[in-house]
Amino acid sequence: MLPLALVVDDEPDICKLITLTLQRMDVDCHTAANLAEAKRLLTENRYDFCLTDLRLPDGDGLQLVEHIGSGIHRDLPVAVITAHGNMDTAIKALKLGAFDFVSKPVDLERLRNLAQLALRLNRDRDPQQRKNSEQLLLGEAHNMHKLREQIRKVARSDAPVYISGESGSGKELAARAIHSQGARADKPFVPINCGAIPAELMESEFFGHKKGSFTGAHKDQAGLLQSAQGGTLFLDEVADLPLDMQVKLLRAIQEKRIRPIGASQEIPIDVRILSATHKDLAKEVHEGRFRSDLYYRINVIEISTPPLRERSEDIPLLINAIMQRIANNSGVTPPKISTDAQAALQNYPFPGNVRQLENILERAFTLCDQQEICCEDLLLERDEQQQDRQALATTAITDPLSQNQLEDTNRFDPSQYNSLDAFLQDIEKEAIESALTKTRWNRTAAAQKLGISFRSLRYRLKKLGLET
Known part of the structure; x- marks a missing residue:
C-alpha cells in the first residue's frame, strides 16, 4: 500500500502542484480546502504525513498543528507552508510541534526532501538501534527518564534543538541520541566544537572553499555543512562563535543555502x-556577545542535561559501565570498587560531571593494585585543589586586581614558594596548560577560553617557557 498524505490549502493550483510532486514519489494524496474538512478527513483516514497552509478560510494552520499534536494523531508528522520570509510564524509552528516548514513559492526539491524525511519517521525503526541510542544516556534517575522522553519527542521533529547543561554533563550524547532516533539516522552526524576553530579559518571550515580562493587553497574543499548533507550538524559550544560568523550561519540556516x-x-x-x-x-544575548536572531532560530526547542550531582543515585550504574569499558579497552578484568570508594564518589559534587567521573576512574584504574579500587586511589582532594587553583588562575589572568585577594585565601604556602609571584606564575601556568589541552593546543581557542587576547596568550607562553 502506498503512503498517504493530507494536503490542506485553499488554493487549487498549489494543491495540484504538491499532489503531482508527491504522486511522482509514489505517495497518494487527499486534499482539503479548509480546517473543518481537514479535521473530518483525519477522523476517517490514517495518514503518513500532513502538509498545511497557514492561512485557511475558517482558521489557520497553527490550529491544525495543535489539533494534531494534542489528539490521537500526535505521531503524525505535520509541516506548514509559510509566506516567504515569515520566519517568526514558522518558528511558532515548530514550537507547537510542526515537523518542519516550507516557504512559498514552494521549492519542489525542498518539498521532496521534507516528504522523504516525514515518511522515514513512520517506518519501523530497528529495535536494536533504538536500544543502543537510549544506552548513550545511562541513568535511572527521574531527570534522566525525563530527558530520554524529551529526546524521543524532539527526534520526531526536524526543528532546531538547543541543548543546555554544564560541561561534561552529556550534551553531545544527547545530540547523538536525537540524531539516531530521528529520520536522519542513516545520514552523517557531524559535531563541531565552535570554540576550537581559529577565527580566520572558520568560514572555510563551515562553508568550504574553491581551489585558488586564498593562499593555501590548493584544491576544492567541502565544508562541514556539506559534510553533514542529509544528516545532523551539531554546533557544540555555539556561544563561542564570533559575531561575524553568527551572521553568516544564520543566513545559511534560514535560506538552507x-x-x-x-x-x-x-x-x-x-x-x-x-x-x-x-x-x-x-545572558550572552543580553550582553551583546550573541545575536538575538540566531538565538531564537537555534533555540526553537530547548532541552537540558542534568548535572551529575542532581542524579547521584546513578553513580553506581555509571561506575560499573565506565569501569567495564576501561577494562575492555585494556583487555583485563575490571577491579572491584571498595564500599568506601563508592560512598566517596556518591558524596562528591562532581563540578566536571560525568566527564570528571570518567577521568577519576581512569586514573584510579591505573593507580590501584588491579584487584580493588580504594578511596585513596581516587585522589579526590587533589582534584578539588587543582580545580580551585585553575579557577583562581583564570580569574587572575582576566582580572589582575583579583591577585591582591590571594593572600586572604590561605592557599599560598611559603614553604613551597619563594614569593607570591612564583605562586601566581605556577597556577597561571596550570590554567594555560589546561586550556591548551582542552583545545588540543589550538592557541586561538585557548585564548578565548581564558578570556584573553591571542597576543596576550603568546606573551604568557613565552614568559612561562611553554612555547613549542
Whole structure:
C-alpha cells in the first residue's frame, strides 16, 4: 500500500502542484480546502504525513498543528507552508510541534526532501538501534527518564534543538541520541566544537572553499555543512562563535543555502541543526556577545542535561559501565570498587560531571593494585585543589586586581614558594596548560577560553617557557 498524505490549502493550483510532486514519489494524496474538512478527513483516514497552509478560510494552520499534536494523531508528522520570509510564524509552528516548514513559492526539491524525511519517521525503526541510542544516556534517575522522553519527542521533529547543561554533563550524547532516533539516522552526524576553530579559518571550515580562493587553497574543499548533507550538524559550544560568523550561519540556516569561499553560486544544503553550550546563552544575548536572531532560530526547542550531582543515585550504574569499558579497552578484568570508594564518589559534587567521573576512574584504574579500587586511589582532594587553583588562575589572568585577594585565601604556602609571584606564575601556568589541552593546543581557542587576547596568550607562553 502506498503512503498517504493530507494536503490542506485553499488554493487549487498549489494543491495540484504538491499532489503531482508527491504522486511522482509514489505517495497518494487527499486534499482539503479548509480546517473543518481537514479535521473530518483525519477522523476517517490514517495518514503518513500532513502538509498545511497557514492561512485557511475558517482558521489557520497553527490550529491544525495543535489539533494534531494534542489528539490521537500526535505521531503524525505535520509541516506548514509559510509566506516567504515569515520566519517568526514558522518558528511558532515548530514550537507547537510542526515537523518542519516550507516557504512559498514552494521549492519542489525542498518539498521532496521534507516528504522523504516525514515518511522515514513512520517506518519501523530497528529495535536494536533504538536500544543502543537510549544506552548513550545511562541513568535511572527521574531527570534522566525525563530527558530520554524529551529526546524521543524532539527526534520526531526536524526543528532546531538547543541543548543546555554544564560541561561534561552529556550534551553531545544527547545530540547523538536525537540524531539516531530521528529520520536522519542513516545520514552523517557531524559535531563541531565552535570554540576550537581559529577565527580566520572558520568560514572555510563551515562553508568550504574553491581551489585558488586564498593562499593555501590548493584544491576544492567541502565544508562541514556539506559534510553533514542529509544528516545532523551539531554546533557544540555555539556561544563561542564570533559575531561575524553568527551572521553568516544564520543566513545559511534560514535560506538552507551556502556559498563556499571563491564560488560563484550558492549550494543548497539539507541539514538539521542541533546546538549546545555550557554558557547561559540568554545572558550572552543580553550582553551583546550573541545575536538575538540566531538565538531564537537555534533555540526553537530547548532541552537540558542534568548535572551529575542532581542524579547521584546513578553513580553506581555509571561506575560499573565506565569501569567495564576501561577494562575492555585494556583487555583485563575490571577491579572491584571498595564500599568506601563508592560512598566517596556518591558524596562528591562532581563540578566536571560525568566527564570528571570518567577521568577519576581512569586514573584510579591505573593507580590501584588491579584487584580493588580504594578511596585513596581516587585522589579526590587533589582534584578539588587543582580545580580551585585553575579557577583562581583564570580569574587572575582576566582580572589582575583579583591577585591582591590571594593572600586572604590561605592557599599560598611559603614553604613551597619563594614569593607570591612564583605562586601566581605556577597556577597561571596550570590554567594555560589546561586550556591548551582542552583545545588540543589550538592557541586561538585557548585564548578565548581564558578570556584573553591571542597576543596576550603568546606573551604568557613565552614568559612561562611553554612555547613549542
